[in-house]
Amino acid sequence: MMPSAIFPDLKDRSVLITGGGSGIGAALTEGFIAQGSRVAFIDIADEVSQTLVETLGTRYGNRPHYLKADLSDVEALRNAIAQAIDFNGPITVLVNNAAWDDRHDIDDVTVEYWDRNQSINLRPQFFAAQAVVPGMRQSGGGSIINFTSTSFMINQGNMPSYTAAKAGIIGLTKGLAGRLGPERIRVNAIAPGWVMTERQRTHWVTEDGLRAHLGKQVLREELMPGDMVGPCLFLASDASRMLSAQTLIVDGGYL
Structure with missing residues (x-):
């Protein structure tokens, strides 16, 4: 469900997700x-991705521009961002959302697996930010929104490389906020709780597990992908112009 709020300053803004x-x-x-x-x-x-482009173009008369790239390949990421800038102009809102949340046991993690996991869950967030900062400076400011997770906050133990990366995102967020704030570039993070995406339902949701999780939320409803949209729009917009170096937890009150 999309939020009803409209942020006029986001119209025609160049956004990369x-x-x-x-x-x-x-x-x-x-x-x-x-x-x-x-x-x-x-x-x-x-x-x-192609289906999403067509669906949204029909629904809103406003088509997103899809760029295929493997985020673990930094040069491919940089090239995709350069194409986005060529297409839409300097990016003033960056949403670092991509992640790989496969479960893995401590006894099974190899050096190669660890590096691969970090190359998706942490490294691209920095290099995407690095790539858009010149355009934000040129534009007089911008907003970078990094998606972390509550998984490391609740001591989830079945994906240690992932939780390490997600904790690292908060450190990255604060470090970038401190460096870029004087240039009117705000950097914040969003920490979702257990969001019921199709991937979660297919791979990890069980009836008992979901019931137990909802029982610990203050708001006893399933978190849906659309529930992350309002907080992200707020952090992107001028409504949060003096908010930086913060982590917004959106978990139905679990924490």
Whole structure:
């Protein structure tokens, strides 16, 4: 469900979303398209991404620009961002959403797996920010929104490389905020709780597990991808112009 709020300053803004073709990312892409933003998104999944472009173009008369790239390849990421800038102009809103949340046990993690995991879950967030900062400076400011997770905050133990990366995102957020704030570039993070994407339902949701989780939320409803859109739009817009170096937890009150 898309939020009803309209942020007039987001109309025609150049927005880039990583992992914007499915799950939370697809909801974010739709949310900014609905605001009238000029949206580019990077994803590696062709079919779902192309379908999303057509669906949103029909629904809103505003088509996002899809760029295929493997975010673990920094040069491919940089090239995709350069294409987004050529298409929509300097990016003033960056949403670092892409992630790989496969479960893995401590006894099974190899050096190669660890590096691969970090190359998707942490490294691209820095290099995407690095690539858009010159345009934000040129534009007089901007907003970078990094998606972290509550998984490390609740001591989730079945994906240690992922939780390490998600904790690192908060450190990255604060460090970038401190460096870029004097240039009117705000950097914040969003920490979702357990969001019921199709991937979660297919891979990890069980009836008992979901019931137990909802029982610990203050708001006893399932979190949906659309529930991340309003907080992200707020952090992107001038409504949060003096808010930086913060982590906004959106978990139905679990914490």
